[in-house]
Amino acid sequence: MRAPDVNVAELCRDAxxxxxxxxxxxxRFREAGWEGLDKNMSTRPQGSSLKVSGETVVRVLKLRSxxxxxxxxxxxxxxxxxxxxxxTPSERTVAGILQRACEVRSRRRPPRLDxxxxxxxxxxxxxxxxxLSTVDSKARFMRQLP
Numbered sequence: 001m002r003a004p005d006v007n008v009a010e011l012c013r014d015a016x017x018x019x020x021x022x023x024x025x026x027x028r029f030r031e032a033g034w035e036g037l038d039k040n041m042s043t044r045p046q047g048s049s050l051k052v053s054g055e056t057v058v059r060v061l062k063l064r065s066x067x068x069x070x071x072x073x074x075x076x077x078x079x080x081x082x083x084x085x086x087x088t089p090s091e092r093t094v095a096g097i098l099q100r101a102c103e104v105r106s107r108r109r110p111p112r113l114d115x116x117x118x119x120x121x122x123x124x125x126x127x128x129x130x131x132l133s134t135v136d137s138k139a140r141f142m143r144q145l146p
Contacts, residue, residue: 008022008023025037028041052089052093052097056079056083056089056097057097059079059082060075060079060089060094060097060098061097061098061101061103063075063078063079064098064101064103068105072091072092072094072095072098073091075094075098076088076089076090076091076094079094
């Protein structure tokens, strides 16, 4: 019910509202008329993506106990084989199930390389050119040198 020559952006600037809000109100008006504009609509989500059946939780935890090395990505694929695409839990949902069940393992930290720190910088005495040469290496095999 808009006039064809009306500029929505200009009307929004005049009214002090965003275009997104104006399109939301126009949609409500088209769907429910003046009554749709009159009542406050709930913005609460209709469902919860974290709600899963108890059967799904048990399946995830049984698979995890049988295969402790599997993470949420692999578990989601295997658990999803028994469900339709709409009912398959997301990877994040599977991760949440594991976290609530305290089945999350911490990652291994890389080994510390304490032996490579120099106590002080060397101060060699050089009397002639090409008497001193240096090598800079970050390879781990250096740890084995005497």
